[in-house]
Amino acid sequence: MPLLKIIELNQNTQLLVWKIAESFDELFNSVALKEVSLARLESMKSESHQKGFLSVRRLLATAGYTDFDLYYDEFGKPHLKDNKHISISHSHAFSVIALSDEIIGVDLEQLKEKTLKIAPRFMDIAHLENLSDENRLRKATVVWGIKEGVFKIKNEKGISFPDHIFEHDFDLKDQKCTAELRFNNRVEYFDILFDFIEDYVFVCAFEKK
Structure with a gap:
């Protein structure tokens, strides 16, 4: 194709x-x-x-x-x-x-139930409250992609998804949000864009200017 x-x-x-x-x-x-x-x-x-x-x-x-x-x-x-x-x-x-x-970090993820099951290990699960089952899965997968995208940009040994990379809460319909990396006594900010293709999500992280 x-x-x-x-x-x-x-x-x-x-x-x-x-x-x-x-x-x-x-x-x-x-x-x-x-x-x-x-x-x-x-x-x-x-x-x-x-x-x-x-x-x-x-x-x-x-x-x-x-x-x-x-x-x-x-x-x-x-x-x-x-x-x-x-x-x-x-x-x-x-x-x-x-x-x-x-400078950009892109991640592509398939929507899989496993991501939702392990969500408490890598994200603030309060961000999944009051959503349908489908949207909880979609949002958890976006958050995983956010963390992958930020990590691809920084690529520093010792960065932990749950301990150092934090998504700001967002609505799926907005297809954008922001995130922070708190690491080595610094706070860095990132702009995030995301969208869905079939049963996949792509997430792009940009260093915030």
């Missing part, structure tokens, strides 16, 4: 979405990989992860890049050689990349 959609999150940021319908061979034969990427691909035990990895390279091509333009730092964070900011996520049937002039 071709690119599903391109979403303009703001004047500086695009989110590109790929729905994975191809076989491994179709994806593999459609991209060129540098040696380190090929080795990483071959080390993956799950075909789902392999297809996510390859579909991200298809998204790069859609945006005018190749695998040779992408590299990872010592913490595993992706970068582009032209200094455009990039964040990557994939989950089962979908892959996304976010490209921005701003």
Whole structure:
């Protein structure tokens, strides 16, 4: 399947979405990989992860890049050689990349009951009060995505989702909110955008200016 959609999150940021319908061979034969990427691909035990990895390279091509333009730092964070900011996520049937002039962290999550069951471990469950079962699941999944997005931006050892990253309460219909990182005697603020695609949610975190 071709690119599903391109979403303009703001004047500086695009989110590109790929729905994975191809076989491994179709994806593999459609991209060129540098040696380190090929080795990483071959080390993956799950075909789902392999297809996510390859579909991200298809998204790069859609945006005018190749695998040779992408590299990872010592913490595993992706970068582009032209200094455009990039964040990557994939989950089962979908892959996304976010490209921005701003520092960004993107996360893609499937709606799963397990997320709601473990919600007390990572969020303020008061934020789930007075919601339908469906919206409790959707909101808990957004909150998990918020924490993943903030962590991708900061990527510092020792950051804990429940102890250091805090979502401000929000309505799902607003598709945006704010969050804080309280870590190492500092408080940093983030703007959050989110939306749903089928039974998935994507969340984009931006460092607040």
